Amino acid sequence: MNIRWYHFALWAAFMAVMFALPEFVSRGTLRTVIFANFLAIFAISWDVLSGRTGYISFGHPFLIGIGAYTTAILTKRFDVAIEASIPIAVIVTMIAGFIVFLPALRIKGSYFALVTLAFMELMYQLVQVIRPDLTGGTRGISGIQGITRGAVNGYYLSLTLLLVVAVTVWLVMRTRVGTALSAIGMNEESVRGSGLDTTKLKLFAFLFSALIAGLGGAFYAHYVGAIAPRALFDINFLFTIIVAALIGGAATTAGPIIGAFFLTFLLEYLRPYLPGAERYFIYGGVALLLYMYQPKGIIALLETMKDRIIRRSST
Amino acid sequence: MSSPLVISNLRKTFGGLVATNDVSFSVAQGESLALIGPNGAGKTTIFSQIMGELRQTAGTITLFGNEISKLSTPARIREGVSRTYQVPRPFGEMTVAENIRVGLMPDNIWHMITRSGNADRELELALSVGFSEDDLKRTPSELSMGDLRKLEMARTMATGPRVMLLDEVFAGLTVGEIAQIAALIQQMRKDGMTFLIVSHDLKALEPLVDRAIAIEQGTHIAEGPFAQVMADDAVRASYLGAA
Ligand SMILES: Nc1ncnc2c1ncn2[C@@H]1O[C@H](COP(=O)(O)OP(=O)(O)OP(=O)(O)O)[C@@H](O)[C@H]1O
Ligand SMILES: [Mg+2]
Numbered sequence: 001m002n003i004r005w006y007h008f009a010l011w012a013a014f015m016a017v018m019f020a021l022p023e024f025v026s027r028g029t030l031r032t033v034i035f036a037n038f039l040a041i042f043a044i045s046w047d048v049l050s051g052r053t054g055y056i057s058f059g060h061p062f063l064i065g066i067g068a069y070t071t072a073i074l075t076k077r078f079d080v081a082i083e084a085s086i087p088i089a090v091i092v093t094m095i096a097g098f099i100v101f102l103p104a105l106r107i108k109g110s111y112f113a114l115v116t117l118a119f120m121e122l123m124y125q126l127v128q129v130i131r132p133d134l135t136g137g138t139r140g141i142s143g144i145q146g147i148t149r150g151a152v153n154g155y156y157l158s159l160t161l162l163l164v165v166a167v168t169v170w171l172v173m174r175t176r177v178g179t180a181l182s183a184i185g186m187n188e189e190s191v192r193g194s195g196l197d198t199t200k201l202k203l204f205a206f207l208f209s210a211l212i213a214g215l216g217g218a219f220y221a222h223y224v225g226a227i228a229p230r231a232l233f234d235i236n237f238l239f240t241i242i243v244a245a246l247i248g249g250a251a252t253t254a255g256p257i258i259g260a261f262f263l264t265f266l267l268e269y270l271r272p273y274l275p276g277a278e279r280y281f282i283y284g285g286v287a288l289l290l291y292m293y294q295p296k297g298i299i300a301l302l303e304t305m306k307d308r309i310i311r312r313s314s315t
Numbered sequence: 316m317s318s319p320l321v322i323s324n325l326r327k328t329f330g331g332l333v334a335t336n337d338v339s340f341s342v343a344q345g346e347s348l349a350l351i352g353p354n355g356a357g358k359t360t361i362f363s364q365i366m367g368e369l370r371q372t373a374g375t376i377t378l379f380g381n382e383i384s385k386l387s388t389p390a391r392i393r394e395g396v397s398r399t400y401q402v403p404r405p406f407g408e409m410t411v412a413e414n415i416r417v418g419l420m421p422d423n424i425w426h427m428i429t430r431s432g433n434a435d436r437e438l439e440l441a442l443s444v445g446f447s448e449d450d451l452k453r454t455p456s457e458l459s460m461g462d463l464r465k466l467e468m469a470r471t472m473a474t475g476p477r478v479m480l481l482d483e484v485f486a487g488l489t490v491g492e493i494a495q496i497a498a499l500i501q502q503m504r505k506d507g508m509t510f511l512i513v514s515h516d517l518k519a520l521e522p523l524v525d526r527a528i529a530i531e532q533g534t535h536i537a538e539g540p541f542a543q544v545m546a547d548d549a550v551r552a553s554y555l556g557a558a
Contacts, residue, residue: 176427177424179409179417180420182406183417186408190470193398195474196422200422201424
């Protein structure tokens with residue numbers, strides 16, 4: 001993909017709007033946007049592995065959970081400074097992911113998804129029974145030290161994190177490694193037949209994905225201040241991440257961000273009408289319809305619209 | 316200098332089926348060898364074992380004096396052997412240029428990220444198999460069978476092989492496209508490339524090879540100059556039997 005002027009223009013416009021946002025919207029809306037920022041980070045993380053290589057992970061909450069729990073335990077139980085606990089949480093996430101996912105990367109197709117799902121479930125059980133004095137058992141950990149005070153600062157922190165993650169992923173995926181990872185998603189045998197060690201590539205995608213998940217999870221724990229196994233290792237949370245990436249546009253960087261915002265606001269607007277889990281049916285339906293209409297996601301719809309506008313203005 | 320490719324007592328069984336039955340042969344430096352046999356004779360299975368996509372039941376494969384029979388596919392490609400597939404396997408949502416790019420990539424993630432690709436070489440490879448510069452932006456869904464085979468050739472050449480295995484490069488091609496690919500193979504022979512070629516199009520194959528080897532039901536049945544192998548009773552019987 002070539003860089004065009006409008007790529008820069010779009011990113012600049014997006015950043016300008018995002019940085020000015022607290023001036024225009026209520027604190028409540030701002031808190032919703034913060035959640036969207038975190039969801040976008042998680043969706044990007046999922047996409048780096050699954051959207052590109054086609055190895056569908058059902059275990060991302062497991063990675064995010066390890067990042068969140070590690071920093072929460074370190075700061076709350078051992079008085080470790082946040083500056084140290086977050087990098088440690090990221091490394092622990094990558095190592096834990098490496099140990100449990102590595103064997104899974106040799107498995108193809110739906111088995112990979114099932115194995116990762118099993119790890120999420122296992123984590124959900126383990127967190128409750130092993131060392132509840134550290135993990136807080138079923139109730140989880142609350143009173144986790146915050147990094148910022150107030151919605152505005154929380155917003156800027158989450159936004160900065162999202163931008164750093166998005167730009168880094170965008171830059172890396174623009175290189176040949178991005179092409180190679182997408183090639184694995186299209187035909188892994190041919191990638192090997194082109195002389196590339198796909199295990200190494202998948203491992204790279206996986207560790208990059210785990211790094212982002214651990215980072216996002218750790219910052220998220222410090223933002224919300226309380227984590228519990230029921231909420232983290234949750235199937236709804238998992239599907240929200242996957243659906244955000246898919247309906248936004250998998251294997252792109254902007255797609256998961258767009259999808260995360262779309263979903264967060266869809267869920268938020270449905271809340272007054274459907275307070276319970278029924279909301280998830282509605283978004284499931286919306287996601288399915290969108291997906292049937294354009295499997296490449298909202299970003300592909302926007303591309304078509306852009307092409308139409310350009311064509312119309314040039315005639 | 317040791318022989319580019321030596322196959323010794325290669326054997327492959329699928330359950331009770333013997334797909335490769337103690338086959339031995341070698342290809343000399345700069346030689347072009349035809350591998351012929353009826354449908355299901357085991358030609359593709361031999362290619363897959365040379366590339367390590369299938370693991371042999373017994374026997375060894377040696378490339379330029381190094382035994383490669385236990386190496387991974389990418390490691391074998393680094394040693395200098397590469398193949399085309401009978402059924403082209405392009406990366407469906409990538410352009411022609413990107414497909415070739417994957418073949419050109421170093422097997423080193425750090426270099427993939429930090430060093431840029433060689434667009435000139437992509438174009439050069441595309442042109443050499445008969446694409447035009449405009450074709451670089453096309454995707455496989457817009458390509459004819461002939462174009463897909465050309466792309467398969469270009470991606471295989473991109474890996475920098477010293478020995479090339481071509482599996483049914485002429486199937487589904489027009490007469491013009493066959494002539495184009497044949498001319499490319501002749502040019503590469505002049506430049507010293509070593510070939511092992513499988514084709515059912517015996518007329519197109521004959522001028523491209525120095526020698527032929529025939530197999531039937533996984534078993535080596537004849538070897539020698541092309542015309543002599545084609546005149547061999549066992550070979551004639553095997554083709555008649557298949558027809
Ligand atoms: N993975 C496999 N599992 C079981 N049997 C296989 C497998 N691959 C090939 N075979 C069998 O091995 C035999 C040789 O097949 P192969 O594809 O090598 O033949 P071929 O000479 O390339 O035929 P064609 O000219 O049709 O391409 C066939 O009987 C085939 O059915
Ligand atoms: Mg075959």
